[in-house]
Amino acid sequence: MSEPIIKIQDLSKSFDTPDGEIKVLDGINLEIYRGEIFGIIGVSGAGKSTLVRCINFLERPTSGKVFFDGKDLASLSQKELYRTRQSMGMIFQQFNLLMQRTALDNVCFPLEIAGTDKKTARKKAKELLELVGLPDKANSYPSQLSGGQRQRVAIARALATDPKVLLCDEATSALDPSTTREVLALLKDINKRLNVTIVVITHEMKVVEEICNRVAIIDSHLIAEIGTVEEIFARPKSQAARRLFYPEGKQLALHGDRCCRIVFDGNSASEPVIADMVLRFRTTVNILFADTKNIDGKAFGQIVIQLPQEEGVADRMIEYLKAKGLAVEEVEGFV
Amino acid sequence: MFDPVIVKMLAEGFLETLYMTFVSSAVAYLLGLPLGIVLVVTDKGGIRPIPWLNWFLGVVINLLRSVPFLILLITVIPITRFITGTTLGSTATIVPLVIAAAPFIARLVESSLKEVDKGVIEAAQSMGASPLQIVFKVMLPEARPSLIVGSAIAVTTILSYSAMTGFVGGGGLGDIAIRYGYYRYQTGIMLITVVLLVIIVQVLQELGMKLAKISDKRN
Numbered sequence: 001m002s003e004p005i006i007k008i009q010d011l012s013k014s015f016d017t018p019d020g021e022i023k024v025l026d027g028i029n030l031e032i033y034r035g036e037i038f039g040i041i042g043v044s045g046a047g048k049s050t051l052v053r054c055i056n057f058l059e060r061p062t063s064g065k066v067f068f069d070g071k072d073l074a075s076l077s078q079k080e081l082y083r084t085r086q087s088m089g090m091i092f093q094q095f096n097l098l099m100q101r102t103a104l105d106n107v108c109f110p111l112e113i114a115g116t117d118k119k120t121a122r123k124k125a126k127e128l129l130e131l132v133g134l135p136d137k138a139n140s141y142p143s144q145l146s147g148g149q150r151q152r153v154a155i156a157r158a159l160a161t162d163p164k165v166l167l168c169d170e171a172t173s174a175l176d177p178s179t180t181r182e183v184l185a186l187l188k189d190i191n192k193r194l195n196v197t198i199v200v201i202t203h204e205m206k207v208v209e210e211i212c213n214r215v216a217i218i219d220s221h222l223i224a225e226i227g228t229v230e231e232i233f234a235r236p237k238s239q240a241a242r243r244l245f246y247p248e249g250k251q252l253a254l255h256g257d258r259c260c261r262i263v264f265d266g267n268s269a270s271e272p273v274i275a276d277m278v279l280r281f282r283t284t285v286n287i288l289f290a291d292t293k294n295i296d297g298k299a300f301g302q303i304v305i306q307l308p309q310e311e312g313v314a315d316r317m318i319e320y321l322k323a324k325g326l327a328v329e330e331v332e333g334f335v
Numbered sequence: 336m337f338d339p340v341i342v343k344m345l346a347e348g349f350l351e352t353l354y355m356t357f358v359s360s361a362v363a364y365l366l367g368l369p370l371g372i373v374l375v376v377t378d379k380g381g382i383r384p385i386p387w388l389n390w391f392l393g394v395v396i397n398l399l400r401s402v403p404f405l406i407l408l409i410t411v412i413p414i415t416r417f418i419t420g421t422t423l424g425s426t427a428t429i430v431p432l433v434i435a436a437a438p439f440i441a442r443l444v445e446s447s448l449k450e451v452d453k454g455v456i457e458a459a460q461s462m463g464a465s466p467l468q469i470v471f472k473v474m475l476p477e478a479r480p481s482l483i484v485g486s487a488i489a490v491t492t493i494l495s496y497s498a499m500t501g502f503v504g505g506g507g508l509g510d511i512a513i514r515y516g517y518y519r520y521q522t523g524i525m526l527i528t529v530v531l532l533v534i535i536v537q538v539l540q541e542l543g544m545k546l547a548k549i550s551d552k553r554n
Contacts, residue, residue, distance in 0.1 A: 085463035096458035110462040141552040
C-alpha cells in the first residue's frame with residue numbers, strides 16, 4: 001500500500017463543443033494504491049466516466065498528469081501506450097463484447113492483440129471463464145447470455161492480460177439488484193485472489209458500500225471529498241457526500257426544527273444511547289429516520305433525530321452524544 | 336424463336352453478363368473496401384481522424400457518384416481504351432463499371448462499418464489495440480453480416496449497370512436486349528433477357544441475405 005499505482009495530478013479536461021469549451025474535470029488530484037478497491041462516485045454528468053478514461057488515456061487530459069505504475073502516460077510513445085493499456089483491464093456498463101465471437105474467443109481477444117500464441121490464449125481463456133463461473137458457456141455467443149453472464153465474460157476478458165488494474169465504468173448499472181450483488185462479489189473475490197487493484201466508477205452508493213475501501217466523490221467537475229468509506233459515512237464533510245450517503249435526507253426536508261444524525265458502528269450499538277439520553281434530559285426526541293448499512297462487512301447504523309425546541313437542551317444533547325463517542329452531526333440545508 | 340443460334344447467343348450473353356458483373360464487383364471491392372475503411376477511420380469521431388483526407392475522399396466519391404452512369408460510360412472512354420486497348424465487348428465494360436461502382440461500394444462499406452458499436456471499439460482501444468488491429472479484428476468481423484447484405488446490393492446494382500453498357504457496345508444480356516428488342520423490335524428475345532436478368536438478381540439477393548443471416552451471431 002506504499003507507492004500509488006495510479007496517481008493523478010492537477011488533471012483538467014475540457015471538450016470543444018459548438019457552444020464553446022466545456023470543462024468536464026477541474027484540478028483533480030488522486031492517488032490509488034496497490035490492491036485496494038477505489039470508488040469514484042458522482043451523479044451523472046459529474047465527469048466520472050471522463051476521469052476513468054483519462055486513467056488509460058482513452059481521453060487525453062487537457063492539462064495535468066497521470067502516472068501509472070510510476071510512468072507518466074503522456075511521455076509514452078503510441079506503442080508504449082498500447083502496451084501499458086494491456087496492464088489495465090476495463091469493463092463497461094454495456095459490456096461491449098464482440099457480438100460475432102463466442103465467449104471464449106472474446107476472452108482470447110486481448111491476448112490476440114498482445115500477440116500471444118493461439119494455444120496459450122485458449123488455455124488461459126478457459127481458465128478465466130472458470131474463474132468467473134462460466135466454464136460451460138465457452139462456445140456461446142454473447143446474444144445467448146444474460147446480462148450478468150455477459151459482464152462475467154467481460155470481466156474474464158479484462159483479466160486476460162494479467163492487468164494490474166481493473167477499471168469498472170458503471171459495470172453494474174445495467175444489471176438487476178441480485179445480479180449486481182453477484183458481480184460485485186466476483187470483483188471482490190478477484191481483488192483478493194489476484195491482488196488486482198480495482199477502480200469502480202458508479203453513481204450508486206450501494207456499490208461503494210458493498211466493495212470499496214476508499215472513495216472519491218466527484219461533484220460538478222471537482223473532487224468534493226476523498227476518504228475511506230467508513231470515514232465519509234460517519235463524518236461526511238461535503239454537501240455532495242451527504243447527498244450521496246443520505247439520499248433519504250430529501251424526504252425529511254419538511255421539518256423545520258434542528259435535527260442531528262447519529263452514526264453507530266458495531267461497537268456503540270450495544271448501549272441504549274437514545275433511551276439513556278431521554279431519561280437523563282427528561283425531554284423526548286423524535287426519531288425521524290433510522291437505517292442500517294453494511295459497509296465492507298461491518299454494520300453501520302444511523303438515526304436522524306429531531307432535537308427539542310429549547311436551545312440549551314439541544315446543544316447539551318449533542319455534547320452528550322459526542323461524549324459517548326458517537327459520530328454526531330447536525331443536519332441542515334438539504335434536510 | 337428458339338433456334339440454336341439464338342439459344343447459343345443468349346447463353347453466351349448470360350455468361351458474359353455474369354463475367355462482367357463478378358469481375359467488376361471484385362475489382363470494385365478491391366478499391367471500394369479500403370476506401371470505405373479509410374472513410375470511417377479518418378472521420379471526425381473515427382479511430383484515427385484525418386479531417387482533410389476524409390473531406391477530400393468524400394468530395395471525390397460524391398463527384399463520381401453524381402455523374403449518371405450512361406454519361407460516365409462515355410466520359411471514361413479514353414481511360415477504357417488506355418487500359419483495355421478497346422472500347423467494345425465485355426472486358427472493356429469492366430472499366431466504367433468499376434469506376435462507377437467503387438465509390439458506391441465505399442459508401443456501402445462506410446455505412447456498414449459505422450453500425451459497429453462504438454463501445455466495442457472503445458473496449459478494444461482499452462486493451463491496447465492499434466487502429467489497424469481494430470479495423471481487422473473488430474470493425475470488419477463485427478460488421479460482417481451488414482457487409483454481406485451490402486455486397487448483394489452492390490452486385491445487383493453492377494448487374495443492372497452492366498445491362499446499360501449495351502448502348503455503347505458492351506457485351507452481355509443488355510447488349511442483346513438493345514440490339515434485338517430496341518433496334519429490331521424482337522420483343523420475345525428482349526423479354527427473355529429481362530427474365531434472365533430478373534433470375535440473376537433474385538438468386539444473388541437471396542443468396543446474400545441467407546449468407547448474412549447465417550453469419551450473424553446476434554440472434
